[in-house]
Amino acid sequence: MTDEETRHTMQRLESLLIVTEEPVSLMGLATTLGLPVAKVRAAVETLTADYNGELEGPERGFELRETAGGYRLYVRETFDDLVTDFVHRESPAKLSQAALETLAVIAYRQPISRGAIASIRAVNVDSVVRTLANRGLITEAGSDPETGAVLWGTTDMLLEHLGVQSLSELPPIAPLLDDGNNDFDEAVL
Numbered sequence: 001m002t003d004e005e006t007r008h009t010m011q012r013l014e015s016l017l018i019v020t021e022e023p024v025s026l027m028g029l030a031t032t033l034g035l036p037v038a039k040v041r042a043a044v045e046t047l048t049a050d051y052n053g054e055l056e057g058p059e060r061g062f063e064l065r066e067t068a069g070g071y072r073l074y075v076r077e078t079f080d081d082l083v084t085d086f087v088h089r090e091s092p093a094k095l096s097q098a099a100l101e102t103l104a105v106i107a108y109r110q111p112i113s114r115g116a117i118a119s120i121r122a123v124n125v126d127s128v129v130r131t132l133a134n135r136g137l138i139t140e141a142g143s144d145p146e147t148g149a150v151l152w153g154t155t156d157m158l159l160e161h162l163g164v165q166s167l168s169e170l171p172p173i174a175p176l177l178d179d180g181n182n183d184f185d186e187a188v189l
Contacts, residue, residue, distance in 0.1 A: 001039065009035065010043050017047075023070030044071055088135075095132075102128045103137060107158070108173055111141040111151035137161070 001009070012033055016024065024032075030040040044064065046055075053059030063076050075083045095103065102125050105117050118125045129152065132138045141153030154167065164170065 006043070006046075009033065009039065010047055013040065013043050013047065017064065017071065017073050020072055023066075023068045023072040025070040028070065096128075098123070098125075099128050099131055103132055103154075103158070106132070106138055106152050107154050107167060107170060110153040110167075112153075113144055113147070113149040113151055115147075115149060117152070 013029060016029060016032060026037050026040055026044065029044075030037045033040060048064045049055050050057060051060045051063050059076075061076055061079050062073050064071055065074050098121075101121060102117060105120050106112055109116070109120070114125060114129055117129065129138070133140075133152075136155055137158045138152050139155050140150050142151045143149060144151055159165065159167070162170075
């Protein structure tokens, strides 16, 4: 390959790596680029060295990592906190419908265990609770004395996002809304 062809291959490779959300294998990259795996491997190694400051330029704020059987661009670990703060402040991610429903259950029923939330929503809520906790919208609020289960409650950050001073400012739950506990005691008997 000429220098121009090599440069063009690396540009094409970068354009793929910048948009991927999951690691892409060498074979996947080679297939997409229509090139032999060996040439793609060489281009990946050159890009990695370039990003790490091993060639003529400085170390970049991102790096090309091999992970999970493929390659992907990542923020350099030393900048994780900076990027996390920026992303949360400048472009807060929208919550899914499942996360909003789970958050509502927690807000109105707190402190509440994950099992009780799942019972009300009739679905597994493990990943949703984890997401809400990671975003700082809910936090551990103790443990159930009978079962030892973690109890969850909302945080001040949620109040800020909702624009209220306290949970008492939330609208009342509709009087006819099923709370998930109707006939529960009778079903157990």
